[in-house]
Amino acid sequence: MSNLLTPKNRFMFSNRITHLFKIDFPIIQAGMIWASGWRLVSAVSNAGGLGIIGAGSMYPDVLREHIQKCKAATNKPFGVNLPLLYPDIDKHVQILIEEGVKIVFTSAGNPKTWTGILKEKGIAVVHVVSSSKFAIKAEAAGCDAVVAEGFEAGGHNGREETTTLVLIPAVANAVKIPVIAAGGIATGKQMLAAMVLGAEGVQMGSRFVASDEASSHLNFKNAVKCSGGRYTAFFKTTNSGSPFEE
Amino acid sequence: MSNLLTPKNRFMFSNRITHLFKIDFPIIQAGMIWASGWRLVSAVSNAGGLGIIGAGSMYPDVLREHIQKCKAATNKPFGVNLPLLYPDIDKHVQILIEEGVKIVFTSAGNPKTWTGILKEKGIAVVHVVSSSKFAIKAEAAGCDAVVAEGFEAGGHNGREETTTLVLIPAVANAVKIPVIAAGGIATGKQMLAAMVLGAEGVQMGSRFVASDEASSHLNFKNAVKCSGGRYTAFFKTTNSGSPFEE
Numbered sequence: 001m002s003n004l005l006t007p008k009n010r011f012m013f014s015n016r017i018t019h020l021f022k023i024d025f026p027i028i029q030a031g032m033i034w035a036s037g038w039r040l041v042s043a044v045s046n047a048g049g050l051g052i053i054g055a056g057s058m059y060p061d062v063l064r065e066h067i068q069k070c071k072a073a074t075n076k077p078f079g080v081n082l083p084l085l086y087p088d089i090d091k092h093v094q095i096l097i098e099e100g101v102k103i104v105f106t107s108a109g110n111p112k113t114w115t116g117i118l119k120e121k122g123i124a125v126v127h128v129v130s131s132s133k134f135a136i137k138a139e140a141a142g143c144d145a146v147v148a149e150g151f152e153a154g155g156h157n158g159r160e161e162t163t164t165l166v167l168i169p170a171v172a173n174a175v176k177i178p179v180i181a182a183g184g185i186a187t188g189k190q191m192l193a194a195m196v197l198g199a200e201g202v203q204m205g206s207r208f209v210a211s212d213e214a215s216s217h218l219n220f221k222n223a224v225k226c227s228g229g230r231y232t233a234f235f236k237t238t239n240s241g242s243p244f245e246e
Numbered sequence: 247m248s249n250l251l252t253p254k255n256r257f258m259f260s261n262r263i264t265h266l267f268k269i270d271f272p273i274i275q276a277g278m279i280w281a282s283g284w285r286l287v288s289a290v291s292n293a294g295g296l297g298i299i300g301a302g303s304m305y306p307d308v309l310r311e312h313i314q315k316c317k318a319a320t321n322k323p324f325g326v327n328l329p330l331l332y333p334d335i336d337k338h339v340q341i342l343i344e345e346g347v348k349i350v351f352t353s354a355g356n357p358k359t360w361t362g363i364l365k366e367k368g369i370a371v372v373h374v375v376s377s378s379k380f381a382i383k384a385e386a387a388g389c390d391a392v393v394a395e396g397f398e399a400g401g402h403n404g405r406e407e408t409t410t411l412v413l414i415p416a417v418a419n420a421v422k423i424p425v426i427a428a429g430g431i432a433t434g435k436q437m438l439a440a441m442v443l444g445a446e447g448v449q450m451g452s453r454f455v456a457s458d459e460a461s462s463h464l465n466f467k468n469a470v471k472c473s474g475g476r477y478t479a480f481f482k483t484t485n486s487g488s489p490f491e492e
Contacts, residue, residue, distance in 0.1 A: 150411070
């Protein structure tokens, strides 16, 4: 990817999101449980995007291991996604601070609870929202940016099912902090469309989940690669064991 | 709107959709049952877009009346939306042909059945689809264009719930005929995003349904104007009487 970084291209992609994270491209790899460990995260960050460790599927000691391995594998910025509803949240936050993580994406919870504590440690905090109302709350809580996650996105989604095409302009109008678009984005055209709608960056999951560096199972990667538009599914899972055999 | 039509702007909007319909802007007002009669349709067409009579809520004699009144109210092209599943479909088609309608949007049925018959009469036929698979069938049936209608759109939607952001590039890749995007589009930014994704025109409903010329009930117009992102609803209705008191 580095040959894309002519001075002109670097300027073209320069905005509040690239400045906030100190990255070359406003492309963020979504934190995905069971899929985004240190290998994927460091690969994305080394390529000029922002890799994000998905802490949602990691016990505290596993999270610490992935952060340490990621720091060894890249000198570039990377982040950790922290679902706030998880029982180990206190331990997770302690580890993030101890390990000097600089960027945290929080989701599935109230941004008021942790944003101030993280910001005091100099950590950039981005909260994932599914509506303008929650975006305004995240901004009021002191977040540096929001991920506006449309109905198309995976993970813990909003109940209102507002799609990316409708959500992004609404959120961009509602807050002054920069907006990262998520949901239904996998190509350059979709990225440009998101930015036309008011986003300054994109967060993508499925685009990365089938890559060599992702820790998803090979059968899952193949299923993603072979699927068409009609194969989106909603899952209820019970977690057992860890796929992070690294 | 006519003051927007400098030679430069006219060139900017010129594409296969403006050529197909002989219109100034690739903006199409969706045929909406109970809402898009001759007043709205002629107003949109007179402004340089394409107005479409929603035949779905009209008995054959009512449809004929609206076509005749529309022809009296505008010299510009307009169309009729024809849901193919309606019982009066034969009579509707006969009226379209007798009244010299030049543009027909078909939906909710197999495009094979009627496209050939309409095309023989010199009528441009556009079919509404919700997937690449149906777009390919519409192209094979001889349609001049397709409306790719995302999950966000009203009316008889696809079961796969593919959103506009995902559907438009998929359909634009699957067929050679031009694609009109529908669903979740109400602003210039959303129109530009749709065109970035590969559409050559947009079809909008809610954008027009609260206008003075729409025959929707005033309470409905006010509800649309005051609603936020979370007020989309799915309706099951039983029709009684006609709102077309014109």
